Amino acid sequence: MIKFLDLYGQYQSIAPEIDAAISEVIRQSAFIGGAPVQTFEREFAAYQEAEHCVGVGNGTDAIEIVLEAFGLPKGSEVLVPANTFIASSEAVTRAGHTPVFCDVEEDSYTIDINDLESRINEKTHAIIAVHLYGHPCDMDAILALARRHNLRVVEDCAQAHGARYKGRRVGALGDAGTFSFYPGKNLGAYGDGGAIVTNDKDLAGRCRMIANHGRVDKYDHLFEGRNSRLDGLQASILSVKLKHLDSWIKRRNEIGVYYNEHLRGVGDVITPRTADDAFHAYHLYVVRTRQRAALIAHLGKNGIQCGIHYPIALPRLKAYAHLQIHQNTARADRMATEVLSLPIGEHLTKEDALAVVGCVRSFFGRA
């Protein structure tokens, strides 16, 4: 069996460190806030090369809190790629705005700049740039557009811990970057967790207040915020795992490069491309094929788990039927029928990667 994800295997590889960290938080009883959270926030800001990090409850809240902290006019239009997880647009609606879906690029699967620009009008106030699958968006182009049209930019980095754009880590390239520590992400907690990174001190301060009941001091509240905090146990686990993240991402890259070399040109498979100036975090390894269902069945028969990210483009979800979206997002719509995520992660051995390649090749009648 080649697993898509092996959380228990990962735990076993670092069990003594994790167990010690958890015991220490319990000993300190630093369950909310306190040293473990502050330490992780400092470490994660340094890792993502950002000045500030605010731990929050999850990656969806992180986007919503940043949007709230911007203080945009209610009902603003916020541009979101059509191919991403629903959280990217759900947070927009929850923050009191309207998501406007943009088509995605053929090569990187991230938001298409020309399509993005064509959807900007006087109600547009922000862009959610999703570094999908771990591949950075074309941030220079996005930031240039944002400057020209006075838009705020949130980088949704839920799949892109450790990714680089032109040598720089993603997250603090725009106004703020949001992260998820959902267990299956490249850096995952043992429950929900999230973070916001930014180089804007005031923005970081506003986010922190919003996430903690609008509090300035104990029982002194400047406004009504909400409760969305990273807890001490999760922070301590994340601090342990952060030390291993670069080696895990390196392993993901080795597998990704191996797949690229051996799956390119096999049947009708389209392998993902990495931009020259990008360092891919390979959260997901996504190919495209018109024979997806049959290939999944073939892989499954051979004990290889895979996934689909995502089978329905956001504008076509039932959740958005009420918006009556007739906009053309043709590439995203077609991708939804063709994308297939093969197993990738530090849990895969060289033999596993070989077996995945062999299985895909055998499906297409290639040795």
Ligand SMILES: *Cc1c(COP(=O)(O)O)cnc(C)c1O
């Ligand atoms: C996982 C994910 C989120 C949401 O993160 P949660 O921590 O599950 O709330 C947001 N955006 C993208 C692209 C994601 O993959």
